[in-house]
């Protein structure tokens with residue numbers, strides 16, 4: 001996933017001048033970014049930079065104050081989340097958002113609540129189970145009893161059940177052991193090779209850049225840098241601030 005051919009990829013998502021506020025406090029001050037068809041794009045930034053806010057605004061969980069969110073040619077800014085999900089964007093949220101008292105299967109069903117076709121549901125479930133064999137083994141188990149890594153897999157699986165063309169991932173590696181993180185990123189690589197576009201938020205900049213085509217650096221609600229993953233990984237400011245080098 002490390003080649004850089006942005007010119008070869010028509011935009012799937014174009015965010016223009018996105019401003020988002022919590023009451024009187026503005027958290028995003030005019031962010032613009034694109035995700036091309038088939039691209040993995042990473043958004044790097046320190047805690048509180050506005051990464052989660054950006055993902056929530058794209059999927060309609062927060063209403064932008066200003067700006068445009070163009071997906072597949074339509075401006076979806078301010079549209080309700082269910083409509084945005086129906087158009088093909090899904091979010092695997094920060095903290096996973098698993099319902100602990102429901103089973104794994106019930107959690108996955110929530111991601112497919114709009115799917116009336118039982119056979120299609122079955123195929124999508126089989127796809128998630130093939131991608132994450134650990135999830136398959138835990139379908140009948142209460143999700144709250146799963147390990148952190150398994151819960152992350154369920155969160156991603158639930159997002160996939162809505163059949164997205166763009167997957168938003170908010171800190172999928174947070175709190176996970178390196179081996180589990182690798183399994184998750186390998187699955188993301190497989191999904192991308194099958195055509196899924198991904199916008200990834202990570203504090204683990206090393207890992208994210210190694211697995212992305214391009215990236216953006218967000219600092220206190222503004223974009224500070226943009227470039228190919230290789231360029232960002234070499235950038236002195238990125239190395240100092242985010243790669244610990």
Ligand SMILES: Nc1ncnc2c1ncn2[C@@H]1O[C@H](COP(=O)(O)OP(=O)(O)O)[C@@H](O)[C@H]1O
Pocket residue numbers: 022025027045046047048049050051052053054
């Ligand atoms: N629900 C909220 N109410 C008020 N301020 C918030 C809320 N959520 C986030 N913020 C503020 O918005 C800014 C960006 O937060 P967030 O998007 O969560 O950052 P990140 O995901 O990069 O850590 C921070 O200053 C944070 O304190």
Ligand SMILES: [Mg+2]
Pocket residue numbers: 051052053094170
């Ligand atoms: Mg966050």
